[in-house]
Amino acid sequence: MEDLIYLDHAATTPVHAQVLEAMWPFFAQQYGNASASYPLAEQARAAADWAHAEIARQIGARPGEIVITSGGSESDNLAIKGVAFASRERGDHIITTQIEHHAVLRACQYLERSHGFRVTYLPVDHHGLVDLAALEQALDQRTMLVSVMLANNEVGTIQPVAEVAKLTRPRGIPLHCDAVQAIGQLPVDVATLGVDLLTISAHKCYGPKGVGALYVRRGTPLDPLIHGGHQERERRAGTENVAGMIGMARTLQLLEIPTAGAAPLARRFSAATLGVQALRDQLIAGVLRNVSGATLTGHPTERLANNASFCFRSVAGEAVLVALADHGIACSSGSACAAGEQEPSHVLTAMGIEAELAQTAVRFSLGLSNTPEQIDRVITLLAEVVGNLR
Numbered sequence: 211m212e213d214l215i216y217l218d219h220a221a222t223t224p225v226h227a228q229v230l231e232a233m234w235p236f237f238a239q240q241y242g243n244a245s246a247s248y249p250l251a252e253q254a255r256a257a258a259d260w261a262h263a264e265i266a267r268q269i270g271a272r273p274g275e276i277v278i279t280s281g282g283s284e285s286d287n288l289a290i291k292g293v294a295f296a297s298r299e300r301g302d303h304i305i306t307t308q309i310e311h312h313a314v315l316r317a318c319q320y321l322e323r324s325h326g327f328r329v330t331y332l333p334v335d336h337h338g339l340v341d342l343a344a345l346e347q348a349l350d351q352r353t354m355l356v357s358v359m360l361a362n363n364e365v366g367t368i369q370p371v372a373e374v375a376k377l378t379r380p381r382g383i384p385l386h387c388d389a390v391q392a393i394g395q396l397p398v399d400v401a402t403l404g405v406d407l408l409t410i411s412a413h414k415c416y417g418p419k420g421v422g423a424l425y426v427r428r429g430t431p432l433d434p435l436i437h438g439g440h441q442e443r444e445r446r447a448g449t450e451n452v453a454g455m456i457g458m459a460r461t462l463q464l465l466e467i468p469t470a471g472a473a474p475l476a477r478r479f480s481a482a483t484l485g486v487q488a489l490r491d492q493l494i495a496g497v498l499r500n501v502s503g504a505t506l507t508g509h510p511t512e513r514l515a516n517n518a519s520f521c522f523r524s525v526a527g528e529a530v531l532v533a534l535a536d537h538g539i540a541c542s543s544g545s546a547c548a549a550g551e552q553e554p555s556h557v558l559t560a561m562g563i564e565a566e567l568a569q570t571a572v573r574f575s576l577g578l579s580n581t582p583e584q585i586d587r588v589i590t591l592l593a594e595v596v597g598n599l600r
């Protein structure tokens with residue numbers, strides 16, 4: 211087997227060496243419980259406070275508005291269920307989209323099924339953009355939460371979240387945004403976006419697995435999901451994962467490359483991201499030129515810098531994955547969470563792509579380790595593999 215060509219960064223990323231280095235001391239040396247009160251614990255407390263402050267700074271929030279969680283799935287669940295359970299008096303209606311991550315969709319379905327909430331799942335257009343008119347129409351007196359992702363994990367489409375906020379903010383309805391795929395690739399500033407809750411996860415952007423954060427704007431109603439100690443200002447019990455949160459703070463720092471003259475918190479679009487975007491464009495152009503029956507899914511321009519997703523007419527996506535894997539290429543048929551499922555992707559289905567074509571989907575998500583030579587090789591192999599399978 212040839213050397214690995216890793217093109218599944220939307221599923222997870224390797225931990226950056228400097229992130230690992232920053233985390234290391236908190237396992238065996240500064241291992242104190244951040245909630246205890248002796249010097250060893252105070253070191254951990256100081257580190258945890260620094261991590262909250264740094265993560266907050268990176269997204270334009272206050273340190274007290276950051277809840278550290280076990281990852282994107284927990285943050286999404288905390289946002290959806292936490293606001294719903296804390297808002298029963300105010301309402302029983304949630305609005306989200308048909309293309310959210312399953313952590314949002316299944317939390318909503320659970321609230322519908324087991325707790326009597328009503329949920330509207332907004333349609334999207336052929337490019338995966340949410341229908342703002344439908345959103346405005348869906349709002350009612352009893353709507354107490356809206357959740358719209360910033361960038362989709364399967365097709366990379368970027369949603370107009372700030373436009374959504376213009377509908378929710380004047381009505382005082384909390385807006386949650388899943389920014390797991392966007393963080394590190396797009397400017398993510400909670401004030402510019404106008405969101406009240408925002409989900410991030412470290413492992414999608416060169417940080418460790420098992421740690422994420424939920425931004426909760428001051429004053430937003432939120433019940434905890436995990437009861438126990440007083441950690442995270444009573445919003446999430448459990449001994450602090452200091453190494454994890456340091457890792458997340460450090461990875462966000464590394465991804466930040468301020469551009470001169472830009473607004474201090476609204477720019478975050480790093481040189482590394484631009485490099486990845488050039489490779490993505492190389493891949494998209496090469497595939498559309500050289501692989502017969504290939505179509506790009508998602509938005510032509512409003513898409514993540516690292517996402518190139520396609521359908522290959524009449525060729526099963528799973529078969530392409532297997533054939534590419536034989537050549538050391540790691541990619542995905544959509545979302546990692548959907549791997550092995552027989553159902554066509556809910557995202558592609560919502561975009562109006564019929565089931566048969568949706569079964570041919572393959573997603574390439576690029577990252578910092580990729581090179582132009584790798585991309586050329588993938589294009590060549592893909593033309594071969596798809597030709598053979600057809």
Ligand SMILES: *Cc1c(COP(=O)(O)O)cnc(C)c1O
Nearest residue numbers: 281282283311313363390391411
């Ligand atoms: C990966 C992902 C999640 C889940 O994050 P985990 O940290 O893996 O739990 C949530 N939302 C989106 C958009 C994702 O891509």
